Amino acid sequence: MSPADPPIHFYIYLATILFVIGIFGCLARRNAIAILMSLELMFNACNIVLVAFCQRHGVTYTLQAFSRAQDIESPVGQIYAIFVIIIAAAEAAVGLALAIAAYRHYKSINMDNINLLKW
Amino acid sequence: MGTGAEQPDVWTYFKWLWLNGFGLAQPHWWFFILSFVIIASGIGTVIARNLLHAAMFLALCCIGIAGIFILLNAEFLAAVQVLVYVGGIVTLIIFAIMLSESITGKKAVTHNKQSITALGVSIMMGIVMIVILFYNQDGYFVGLERWALTADRNPFPNVSNAQMIGRSLMSTYTLIFWIASIILTIAMIGALILAKAEDETDIAELDKNSDSVEESSGLEVNE
Structure with missing residues (x-):
């Protein structure tokens, strides 16, 4: 690779900062929807690390499914990232449905009020 | 894997930047711009008082991450990121916000009493992650050697990114593909069941119960 590409630890610093921001949001926000948005930030940080490691350290192998190319880089990190996005979409759907159900029950989605099962 | 001479540590990286200029055509420059956008909009997502603004910051953050994916030669994933996150999840979040709460002109307390503790915990978590990623078991800094960068190459000479991912999804990772579907x-059915409206009588009873619950919880908080 040319030195023009950023080194991989730059991507890891970026993903760490994003993940830490997401953790702070999950711990400090009161609104359930805001907590879900912080979760999306953390999913995105994981995706950045997966794709960066796949790009720089991908396994080189030959798939039988590829007829025209030899020694294809394994896209396994990108495929993991796609599955993470799928799970994030499912989680957002279920989580927002839960938030709306909780709002219908408690007339608010303040997480400090939803403490029926806390202790 | 590259040889020792090809490992650009941070110092040689910045020296290369200094010698070759900070042109906008270089990918590193876009990396720094996108990093700034991502981190700033991530902080905005976390600290914005208006939830609609937070959702907009989240959309901006996802667009920046799509740019990072393009820098990493994952064009298909960038398209998926924009479509699913900005087009799907952020839209869903905005619908949930509008269904659940009145937004305009509301000055509510958006953070709980744990903000200082949460800040400390998250910063300590970041330090732990950096230590795990860059130090070996004996406590030595090994990051740059462990992640020796690979040699110069055209990563995918004959196959496009989308074709590669599609063929892999249909050949090697077919089982995971089915499980994802x-x-x-299941998530769609569960969301429908969870968000389904109850009968009118049930809603009236829930209103009474929720009023009593809120009063009792308020008393507990005041004590």
Whole structure:
């Protein structure tokens, strides 16, 4: 690779900062929807690390499914990232449905009020 | 893997930047711009008082991450990121916000009493992650050697990114592909059941119960 590409630890610093921001949001926000948005930030940080490691350290192998190319880089990190996005979409759907159900029950989605099962 | 001479540590990286200029055509420059956008909009997502503004910051953050994916030669994933996150999840979040709460002109307390503790915990978590990623078991800094960068190459000479991912999804990772479709179906059915409206009588009873619950919880908080 040319030195023009950023080194991989730059991507890891970026993903760490994003993940830490997401953790702070999950711990400090009161609104359930805001907590879900912080979760999306953390999913995105994981995706950045997966794709960066796949790009720089991908396994080189030959798939039988590829007829025209030899020694294809394994896209396994990108495929993991796609599955993470799928799970994030499912989680957002279920989580927002839960938030709306909780709002219908408690007339608010303040997480400090939803403490029926806390202790 | 590259040889020792090809490992650009941070110092040689910045020296290369200094010698070759900070042109906008270089990918590193876009990396720094996108990093700034991502981190700033991530902080905005976390600290914005208006939830609609937070959702907009989240959309901006996802667009920046799509740019990072393009820098990493994952064009298909960038398209998926924009479509699913900005087009799907952020839209869903905005619908949930509008269904659940009145937004305009509301000055509510958006953070709980744990903000200082949460800040400390998250910063300590970041330090732990950096230590795990860059130090070996004996406590030595090994990051740059462990992640020796690979040699110069054209990563995918004959196959496009989308074709590669599609063929892999249909050949090697078919089982996970099916499981993902089942998971999406289950999540859709579960979301429908969870968000389904109850009968009118049930809603009236829930209103009474929720009023009593809120009063009792308020008393507990005041004590």
